[in-house]
Amino acid sequence: MVNGTRLGIGALLAALLAAPAFLPPFYVYLLALILVTGLLATSLNLVLGFGGMYQFHHGVFYGIGAYTLAIAITKLNWPAWAGMVAGPLAAALAGLLMGLVCVRLERLYFGMLQLSLGSFVWIVALRWYPITGGDNGLHGIPLPAGLQPLDSAYRFILVTVAASLLALWAVVRSPFGLTLQAIRDNPQRCPVVGIPVRAHQLAAMVLAAFFAGVAGILYVVLERSVFPNMLFWVLSLEILVMCLLGGWFTFLGPLLGAALVVALRVFAGRHTEYWTLILGVLLILLIFFLPEGILGTLRARRAQNLRVSMPQPTPAGDAHG
């Protein structure tokens, strides 16, 4: 990473850590929500943008992480920290089980099978009243006193999200991550050169599910409630929109996309109950005018400028001039 970028991220982190000191609580809450949703979208992008897999029902792992923590505390009387460890692990386990089934299929079929398995889990959450609270969800989940004030919940979320993003960045940059991108770019050639494609895809799914589970427990820390809509397919498509909006071939794109969509929902939602109409129009404009998303387009433009400003090789060798 360029040193300037590193400095910028450091400054941003410091500003975010200090934010509760000068921001009104509403904005602290909004920032926390953006961070949680951003981590969720980034985890999806590991398989979607970097893996080229049609993960249509990513929300299910978010929901499983959140429900695991909520159930561990309210029904099993576990200490909160144990639930927080169990949440992402349960999500990863679900990712493993679902992945074992799904990675056998190609793109659209992969997505559809996932959608069907995810909807199955959604129904369980919706109907298993004694455990999940059914369509009411679970509310007022008691968390340790230290995490109760919004400021400390926010800081906990910030630190966890930052650590998770760092881990995800390391994954994307690792040989594993590069192989994953090679599979995305050339799914035919990779098996020929001896890359175990399905094993890589499965591992990516488990990792993505794990971090979606982390986002899930953070959601509980912020809201102290869970509800079945977390596992509904509409939320999963909304996360896809976030990845597209920010730029799904970039690492920070999904985070930016999440920030924009969450802010749109909160601010537009104050003035109109038709905010999804705005989101729909935005999405269509995006597909037509910015198919690589905001950061993707910026990067492409910067690369172009760089080429223009560099001394061009003389076209002397070109016979046609």
Next chain:
Amino acid sequence: MDPVAVLGQILVGLSRAMILFIVAAGLSLVLGVLRVPNVFHGSLYMIGAFVAWTVAEAMGEHPARLWAALVAAPLATAAVGLVVERTLLCRLYQREHLMLILFTFGVMLILNDLVKLGWGPTYRSLVPPEALQGSVSVLGVALPRYNLVLLLAGPLVATALWLFAHRTRIGKIARAAATDREMVAVLGIDVGRVFAVAFGVGCLLAGLGGALVAPTTSITLGMDHTLLIESFLIVIIGGLGNLWGALVGSLLFGVAHSVGLLIWPQFAIAFPYAITAGVLLLRPQGLLRSVW
């Protein structure tokens, strides 16, 4: 278990399967011919139900109110679909599936909010004409009279679609385009027009499904949500773009759900999803292959 109750559930399941089939057949047509996984197909189904209600209300006590609704709703949804296809969607056919899914998701968000704007969030219900109220006895089972309409509509639509696909010129071209659209284009045929017709028919079927279901359920925002996923799964387990596959898948879904109600009512709606997962595990390409 009481055999009459089982038979009754199966009959109810079959009527629901017919609705699922009509909607899924439209989705299957669009997916098979245009390769567009149309996420706003469910919204058209919902719009069909609302338009049917509006038309029936406007006609008051007129004896033909239901039939007028059953004609007007599909025409309305076909019109909506054609406007979207001709203005925007037709520019995206070269893009990958994911973009098409997100585009149609965007249209879904817009359409659903427009329905909320137009009809409001309250529940509506459409009363079937007197001749179709009450119930008839089928092998000792009291079946709502209106369900007979549904049980007839399914096979009728299936036959009409088969005739369209196999006996009309444009239907044959659509089938050919589903298999190899480049070849069809090379032959000098205007693929765009074929796509528009196929898309229009697909949207028409969504609206017809919505209008048909209207007298049996409460018409409300969100009635499209699970139906969309169910029709997608039916299309997938039936075999992408296969008409008879959509029929088999719908029957499987409808009956699994209604029999599930007898076995484990609380989780009955999970049965079809479990079946889908099972089918895809054993036959990832779906139950039937070949297009239309």
